[in-house]
Amino acid sequence: xxxxxxxxxxxxxxxxxxxxxxxxxxxxxxxxxxxxxxxxxxxxxxxxxxxxxxxxxxxxxxxxxxxxxxxxxxxxxxxxxxxxxxxxxxxxxxxxxxxxxxxxxxxxxxxxxxxxxxxxxxxxxxxxxxxxxxxxxxxxxxxxxxxxxxxxxxxxxxxxxxxxxxxxxxxxxxxxxxxxxxxxxxxxxxxxxxxxxxxxxxxxxxxxxxxxxxxxxxxxxxxxxxxxxxxxxxxxxxxxxxxxxxxxxxxxxxxxxxxxxxxxxxxxxxxxxxxxxxxxxxxxxxxxxxxxxxxxxxxxxxxxxxxxxxxxxxxxxxxxxxxxxxxxxxxxxxxxxxxxxxxxxxxxxxxxxxxxxxxxxxxxxxxxxxxxxxxxxxxxxxxx
Amino acid sequence: xxxxxxxxxxxxxxxxxxxxxxxxxxxxxxxxxxxxxxxxxxxxxxxxxxxxxxxxxxxxxxxxxxxxxxxxxxxxxxxxxxxxxxxxxxxxxxxxxxxxxxxxxxxxxxxxxxxxxxxxxxxxxxxxxxxxxxxxxxxxxxxxxxxxxxxxxxxxxxxxxxxxxxxxxxxxxxx
Ligand SMILES: [Zn+2]
Ligand SMILES: [Zn+2]
Numbered sequence: 001x002x003x004x005x006x007x008x009x010x011x012x013x014x015x016x017x018x019x020x021x022x023x024x025x026x027x028x029x030x031x032x033x034x035x036x037x038x039x040x041x042x043x044x045x046x047x048x049x050x051x052x053x054x055x056x057x058x059x060x061x062x063x064x065x066x067x068x069x070x071x072x073x074x075x076x077x078x079x080x081x082x083x084x085x086x087x088x089x090x091x092x093x094x095x096x097x098x099x100x101x102x103x104x105x106x107x108x109x110x111x112x113x114x115x116x117x118x119x120x121x122x123x124x125x126x127x128x129x130x131x132x133x134x135x136x137x138x139x140x141x142x143x144x145x146x147x148x149x150x151x152x153x154x155x156x157x158x159x160x161x162x163x164x165x166x167x168x169x170x171x172x173x174x175x176x177x178x179x180x181x182x183x184x185x186x187x188x189x190x191x192x193x194x195x196x197x198x199x200x201x202x203x204x205x206x207x208x209x210x211x212x213x214x215x216x217x218x219x220x221x222x223x224x225x226x227x228x229x230x231x232x233x234x235x236x237x238x239x240x241x242x243x244x245x246x247x248x249x250x251x252x253x254x255x256x257x258x259x260x261x262x263x264x265x266x267x268x269x270x271x272x273x274x275x276x277x278x279x280x281x282x283x284x285x286x287x288x289x290x291x292x293x294x295x296x297x298x299x300x301x302x303x304x305x306x307x308x309x310x311x312x313x314x315x316x317x318x319x320x321x322x323x324x325x326x327x328x329x330x331x332x333x334x335x336x337x338x339x340x341x342x343x344x345x346x347x348x349x350x351x352x353x354x355x356x357x358x359x360x361x362x363x364x365x366x367x368x369x370x371x372x373x374x375x376x377x378x379x380x381x382x383x384x
Numbered sequence: 385x386x387x388x389x390x391x392x393x394x395x396x397x398x399x400x401x402x403x404x405x406x407x408x409x410x411x412x413x414x415x416x417x418x419x420x421x422x423x424x425x426x427x428x429x430x431x432x433x434x435x436x437x438x439x440x441x442x443x444x445x446x447x448x449x450x451x452x453x454x455x456x457x458x459x460x461x462x463x464x465x466x467x468x469x470x471x472x473x474x475x476x477x478x479x480x481x482x483x484x485x486x487x488x489x490x491x492x493x494x495x496x497x498x499x500x501x502x503x504x505x506x507x508x509x510x511x512x513x514x515x516x517x518x519x520x521x522x523x524x525x526x527x528x529x530x531x532x533x534x535x536x537x538x539x540x541x542x543x544x545x546x547x548x549x550x551x552x553x554x555x556x557x558x559x
Contacts, residue, residue: 008490011509024432024450047490050482051465053455054493072430090428090449097426106428106449109440111473116452122439123482126452138450139428177402198395201402205390223395225387333401342397363511369518 002380003057003132004358009047010366014356017057020128020136025072028140030064030084033382034157035130035355037375039187040300042366043256044121051110051122058119059377060086061160062130063153066144075141082144083156084137085164085327088116088125091142101328107138131358133379145331148339154376155338158188158345162374163334164325165298166192166254170200173250173296177201182239182248182288184281186214186226188348188374189298190254194222195343197252206248208235208284213371221347239288247290255281256299298325351375439469461489 003017020029041058043049063083066076076082089096089104096104107116108125116138119129128135137144147156166189175181181197183190186209197205205224209215215226232238240247285295337343350373353361364372392398428449437456440447457465464485471477497504507513515523 007493007504007509010511011490011504011506012511013505013509023453025430026428026450047486050479050486052486053461054489055455057454088450092426092428094426105444107451109438109444109448109451110469112441112443113473116448116450122452122455125448126438126454128452128454171401171406174406175402176404176406177399198392199397199399199401200406201392201399203392219387223390225390227387337397340397342400359509359511360514361511364514364518366511367515367519369514 001133002355003128004059004355004377006044006052006056006058007054010045010363012045012058012359012362014358017132020132020134022068022070023136024138025070026139026141027070028066028073028076028137028144029068030062030082030130030135030137030144031067031381032062032064032130032133032135032379033081034064034153035059035062035132035377035379036157036160036162037131037358037361037365037377038161039189039365040120040256041362043300045362045366049121049123053122053126056119056121057128057132059129059131059135060118060120061157061162062118062135063147063157063160064130064135066140067134069140073140076144076146080144081147081153081156082137083147083160084118084130084135085143085145085331086117086120086161087143087325087327088118088127088138089142089328090139096142099326099329101142101326131355131377133355133381143328145328148335151335151338152346154346154349155344157376158348158374159331159334159338160327161325162188162192162348163338163343163345164327164330165189166194167196167199167330167334168325169193169252169254169296169298170196170202172294172298173197173200173252174294175200175202175250178203179249180204180243181206181250181252182285183207183224183252183254184285185209185254185256185299186211186218187254190252191218191222191348191373192343192345193252193254193298194218194224197250198223199337199342206239206242208239211368214368214373217371217373235284236287243290247288247293249290250294250296251285251289253281253285253295253297253299256301348374349376353377355379439465441469442472443474459489459492461485461492464488 001017001019002014004012005015006012038061044052044058066078066080066082087102088107089101090106093105102115104115108114111123114124116125116127118127170193175197179202181202183194186207194205194207207218207224207226208229210228210230212228215228218224219226229235281299289295353375355377361375361377364370365375432450434447436453438447438451464481468478468481494504
């Protein structure tokens with residue numbers, strides 16, 4: 001089968017790989033119909049996530065058709081079209097039982113702070129991802145959710161990560177009616193978080209980024225104020241100033257370790273790799289929120305970023321309010337919102353590429369070429 | 385490109401998920417409406433057979449019920465990874481060797497390609513064709529810089545002097 005394959009920092013290609021195999025009675029094999037390149041894939045692409053092995057297939061955002069199920073699979077059957085949440089969860093362990101599906105303890109042997117994520121390095125479980133014609137989906141009774149017949153596959157694929165993560169970012173920010181919400185990062189997650197902030201009754205939503213095309217997109221899609229930090233001396237002072245010198249009630253970090261904007265962090269984190277990326281956005285978030293306010297982190301950080309395990313604060317869902325999205329918990333509500341026309345996920349998609357052109361897709365997104373916001377990859381067997 | 389004044393109430397869905405009880409300082413584990421007492425020892429009934437080498441964090445007693453298997457540790461990078469997994473996730477001795485192993489693994493990948501008679505098309509793997517298409521001027525500048533830097537390094541190396549200094553400056557690794 002054709003699959004994306006990692007060869008080293010900023011080097012990927014599409015190659016023929018063996019078909020995925022069933023390894024566990026609750027496994028399913030899914031024929032991929034749509035898969036996306038995610039902003040957090042760029043951390044892998046740039047070689048910033050430890051234990052990203054050459055030969056791995058990325059892709060944690062995919063929908064597909066079930067083609068094979070193990071003996072213990074009862075909730076989905078061959079022929080079902082499913083959307084597959086990006087986290088792999090058993091549904092039975094201590095954490096899954098609390099609804100913390102992003103923190104499952106029975107899917108990742110290689111690290112305890114991080115749950116397992118499809119196609120996201122061995123630190124996140126060592127599973128191959130969905131940027132391929134077929135994917136192995138463990139715990140098929142828990143994650144995969146049948147796509148409603150009237151739902152567009154392009155909407156469905158964004159429900160595997162972008163919509164729930166953006167939504168949960170807003171939820172975790174504890175937005176109260178009338179609150180001022182600042183979102184750092186106008187990538188797909190940040191744009192979605194800004195859009196969802198209104199659903200929680202925000203009174204004002206502000207998004208900060210360095211790319212004008214992304215800010216313009218966010219203004220239109222999320223109905224928010226959008227500002228370019230390159231035009232500011234200091235984004236923290238700017239936010240204080242436009243919030244009557246108080247700071248924002250809630251700040252969402254939707255950037256993570258690829259942050260630009262701070263020379264020191266860029267040099268130590270992104271160039272020298274002394275830290276797993278740069279923590280500029282988090283730095284700004286903590287400093288621009290009001291006293292007693294809430295910082296919500298969904299940007300991905302490495303395990304030892306800034307010499308403090310801030311990545312583990314996110315991965316373990318500790319109370320600064322930071323977590324990977326519990327997609328499964330949020331899906332019923334979000335599917336409703338999509339079907340009622342309140343959220344329009346596919347409105348984020350700007351590019352569609354055949355899987356064969358995956359290297360171009362990564363370069364385009366990573367270098368922010370051609371006004372790219374979100375790319376969908378179509379495997380040859382998706383045939384539609 | 386101007387910010388317009390927004391009346392939030394005009395936005396479709398405004399406030400539909402507002403919940404004054406969504407207090408982020410309240411512990412997550414008590415918000416989840418757990419009907420049963422979570423049993424910390426509970427595991428799925430079936431365990432994936434361990435028929436491949438899977439590295440295990442020393443912060444857990446066992447191999448998780450399912451795990452990924454696509455790229456078992458191999459070669460020099462594999463040896464470094466095995467050594468890293470002797471230390472807990474709390475230690476830099478765990479993470480830094482893993483980052484090093486990743487870099488070694490990249491070289492192994494190229495060697496393995498060549499051994500299989502495949503010369504990797506690094507230009508295409510890096511997605512440069514699309515950079516050429518959408519970002520030509522900057523791309524030419526970047527390539528010219530790399531070429532100049534490479535020429536400089538080659539010149540330094542072939543002059544036989546200050547060999548050590550030239551080796552340290554790996555201009556290419558940034559791209
Ligand atoms: Zn994603
Ligand atoms: Zn679990």
